[in-house]
Amino acid sequence: xxxxxxxxxxxxxxxxxxxxxxxxxxxxxxxxxxxxxxxxxxxxxxxxxxxxxxxxxxxxxxxxxxxxxxxxxxxxxxxxxxxxxxxxxxxxxxxxxxxxxxxxxxxxxxxxxxxxxxxxxxxxxxxxxxxxxxxxxxxxxxxxxxxxxxxxxxxxxxxxxxxxxxxxxxxxxxxxxxxxxxxxxxxxxxxxxxxxxxxxxxxxxxxx
Amino acid sequence: xxxxxxxxxxxxxxxxxxxxxxxxxxxxxxxxxxxxxxxxxxxxxxxxxxxxxxxxxxxxxxxxxxxxxxxxxxxxxxxxxxxxxxxxxxxxxxxxxxxxxxxxxxxxxxxxxxxxxxxxxxxxxxxxxxxxxxxxxxxxxxxxxxxxxxxxxxxxxxxxxxxxxxxxxxxxxxxxxxxxxxxxxxxxxxxxxxxxxxxxxxxxxxxxxxxxxxxxxxxxxxxxxxxxxxxxxxxxxxxxxxxxxxxxxxxxxxxxxxxxxxxxxxxxxxxxxxxxxxxxxxxxxxxxxxxxxxxxxxxxxxxxxxxxxxxxxxxxxxxxxxxxxxxxxxxxxxxxxxxxxxxxxxxxxxxxxxxxxxxxxxxxxxxxxxxxxxxxxxxxxxxxx
Numbered sequence: 001x002x003x004x005x006x007x008x009x010x011x012x013x014x015x016x017x018x019x020x021x022x023x024x025x026x027x028x029x030x031x032x033x034x035x036x037x038x039x040x041x042x043x044x045x046x047x048x049x050x051x052x053x054x055x056x057x058x059x060x061x062x063x064x065x066x067x068x069x070x071x072x073x074x075x076x077x078x079x080x081x082x083x084x085x086x087x088x089x090x091x092x093x094x095x096x097x098x099x100x101x102x103x104x105x106x107x108x109x110x111x112x113x114x115x116x117x118x119x120x121x122x123x124x125x126x127x128x129x130x131x132x133x134x135x136x137x138x139x140x141x142x143x144x145x146x147x148x149x150x151x152x153x154x155x156x157x158x159x160x161x162x163x164x165x166x167x168x169x170x171x172x173x174x175x176x177x178x179x180x181x182x183x184x185x186x187x188x189x190x191x192x193x194x195x196x197x198x199x200x201x202x203x204x205x206x207x208x
Numbered sequence: 209x210x211x212x213x214x215x216x217x218x219x220x221x222x223x224x225x226x227x228x229x230x231x232x233x234x235x236x237x238x239x240x241x242x243x244x245x246x247x248x249x250x251x252x253x254x255x256x257x258x259x260x261x262x263x264x265x266x267x268x269x270x271x272x273x274x275x276x277x278x279x280x281x282x283x284x285x286x287x288x289x290x291x292x293x294x295x296x297x298x299x300x301x302x303x304x305x306x307x308x309x310x311x312x313x314x315x316x317x318x319x320x321x322x323x324x325x326x327x328x329x330x331x332x333x334x335x336x337x338x339x340x341x342x343x344x345x346x347x348x349x350x351x352x353x354x355x356x357x358x359x360x361x362x363x364x365x366x367x368x369x370x371x372x373x374x375x376x377x378x379x380x381x382x383x384x385x386x387x388x389x390x391x392x393x394x395x396x397x398x399x400x401x402x403x404x405x406x407x408x409x410x411x412x413x414x415x416x417x418x419x420x421x422x423x424x425x426x427x428x429x430x431x432x433x434x435x436x437x438x439x440x441x442x443x444x445x446x447x448x449x450x451x452x453x454x455x456x457x458x459x460x461x462x463x464x465x466x467x468x469x470x471x472x473x474x475x476x477x478x479x480x481x482x483x484x485x486x487x488x489x490x491x492x493x494x495x496x497x498x499x500x501x502x503x504x505x506x507x508x509x510x511x512x513x514x515x516x517x518x519x520x521x522x523x524x525x526x527x528x529x530x531x532x533x534x535x536x537x538x539x540x541x542x543x544x545x546x547x548x549x550x551x552x553x554x555x556x557x558x559x560x561x562x563x564x565x566x567x568x569x570x571x572x573x574x575x576x577x578x579x580x581x582x583x584x585x586x587x588x589x590x591x592x593x
Contacts, residue, residue, distance in 0.1 A: 055563065055565070055566060058562075059580060062531060062561045062588055063587030064587055065587055065588065065591015066561075066591070067529070068563075069560065069561060069562045070563045071547070071550075079550075079551045081555060
C-alpha cells in the first residue's frame with residue numbers, strides 16, 4: 001500500500017483515505033479537526049462533508065474551509081436523501097454509539113459504502129490483561145478506566161464479521177492494522193488479525 | 209489625531225454614504241403586494257476594491273434597525289464617534305477581509321437611514337408617505353439590492369452575509385437569485401417567524417399605534433410618537449438579550465439608590481437601562497419604519513421555496529455553499545430554527561456547514577466583537593475562493 005503522500009495524518013486515516021475513489025462524495029462522522037477531510041480534498045478531489053459534535057472542533061474545521069455540521073451524528077445522518085454519498089466513514093466511534101445497529105442501517109441508506117473502524121478488543125494484550133491480571137483491560141487504544149470511559153461497547157474483529165453476516169452487510173474489504181492512537185505509523189496485519197491487530201477497518205455494503 | 213492614520217491597521221478608514229435612485233417615472237419597482245412603486249432610492253456604502261472581473265463582491269445585509277454604515281468612519285464624524293455597526297467583522301485582515309473583497313452594504317427599502325421609506329417624501333404630494341407607503345417585504349428589499357448591484361455591473365456575488373433580518377435577506381437571495389450567489393452566511397436567523405417572534409413584533413407595533421402622537425402614521429412635521437417608539441424598542445431590546453445576559457448585566461441591582469423608592473421611578477438598573485435604550489432609539493429611528501420592517505419580517509416565509517430549490521430538485525446544478533450560525537442563548541431565533549434550515553438544505557442537496565456558538569448575550573451576539581465568528585466567517589469565505 002502506497003502511503004508516501006499521506007505522512008501527516010493518523011495511520012488509520014491514511015488507510016481509510018487510500019481506499020477512497022477520487023472525485024467521490026464522502027461523509028465523515030465525528031470528523032474531529034478535519035484532518036481526513038482536508039487530506040481527501042487535497043489528494044483525491046473528494047467532495048467532503050463532516051459531522052462533529054464538539055463546537056470548537058467543528059468551528060475549526062469550518063475555518064479550514066471544510067463543510068462541517070456541528071451536531072449529534074445519530075441525528076444528523078437522518079436528513080440526507082438516500083445514496084447522498086459514495087462513502088460514509090465512521091472512524092473509531094462505533095464503540096461509543098448507543099444504538100450501533102440502527103446507526104449502521106442509517107449509514108448504509110445514505111451512503112453506497114460504509115467504512116467503519118474500531119479498536120479491536122481481542123488484541124492479545126487485552127486478552128492477557130484480563131486473563132493474568134484479572135482487571136478490566138487498558139491499553140493505548142483503550143486508555144480509560146471503567147468509570148470514565150466514553151466507550152460503552154467492546155468489539156472484536158470476529159464479532160463485527162458475525163454482526164455483518166447476521167444483519168446482511170457485505171464486507172467488501174477488511175483491513176486489520178497495528179498502530180497506536182495518534183500515530184502516523186503502523187502496519188497492516190495479515191495473519192491472526194483478531195489476535196494481533198489493534199484496529200479493524202471494514203468497508204461494508206448493504207446486501208440486496 | 210488623524211482618523212485615517214489612527215485606524216489604518218484595522219479599519220477600512222473613511223467611507224462615504226452613496227445613493228442610487230431607480231424606477232423613475234414611468235418605470236416602477238413591482239412590489240410583492242402588487243403595488244407599482246417608484247422612484248426608489250437606496251443608500252449604500254462600499255469598502256475594498258472591486259476586482260477587474262467583478263468576482264470578489266460580498267453583499268452584507270443589515271438587521272432591522274441597522275443601516276448601510278457597515279464599517280469605517282465618515283469624514284464628518286465627531287470625535288469618538290463609533291465606527292460602522294460591523295466594524296469588528298469588516299476591514300483589512302478581518303473576518304470579511306476588505307483587502308480581498310469588495311463589500312457592499314445597502315440600507316433596506318422601508319427603513320429611515322437614507323433609503324426610501326415611509327418618512328420619505330411622496331413625489332405626488334411632496335409630503336412624507338406615512339401609511340401611503342406600500343407594504344414592502346424582505347423579497348422587495350432583495351429586489352432593490354439586486355437593482356443596485358445591476359447598476360454596479362455586479363453579476364455574481366462571492367457571498368451574501370447577514371444576521372437576523374439580514375439573514376432573512378440572505379435566504380431570500382438564495383431562493384430568488386441562486387445563480388448569483390456562491391456562498392451564503394445566514395446568522396442568527398430563521399426561515400420564518402415563530403408565533404413568539406410575531407407576538408413581540410405585534411406588541412412593538414401596538415405600542416406605537418397606541419401613542420396618540422402616531423396619528424395614523426401622519427406625524428411628520430409635528431409631535432412624534434416618541435413614547436410608543438421607545439416602548440417598542442424596550443420590548444425589542446429584551447428579545448435581543450437573554451435571561452443569562454440580563455442576570456449578569458443587571459441582576460436585581462438598584463440604580464443610584466440603596467432602597468426601593470416605593471414608586472414608579474426606575475429603581476432597578478434594568479428599568480433604567482431599557483428607558484435609556486428607548487430614548488436613544490427615538491433619536492435615530494422612525495416609528496413608521498419600525499411598523500413596516502417588523503411586518504415584513506413577520507410575513508417572511510421561505511420554507512416552501514427553500515424546499516423546492518437546490519440540486520436535489522434539479523433547479524440548478526451549482527450548489528450554494530452555506531454557513532449557518534446560531535447562538536445558544538438566542539431565544540428570538542433559537543438554534544432549533546437554524547437546524548430546521550440545515551435539515552432543509554441537506555434534503556435539497558446543498559453544501560451546508562453549521563455551527564452553534566456558545567454565547568450568553570442572546571440574539572444580538574452576532575453584533576458583538578467575537579473572534580470565533582470572525583475566524584469562522586473568514587475561513588469559510590477564504591476556503592471557497
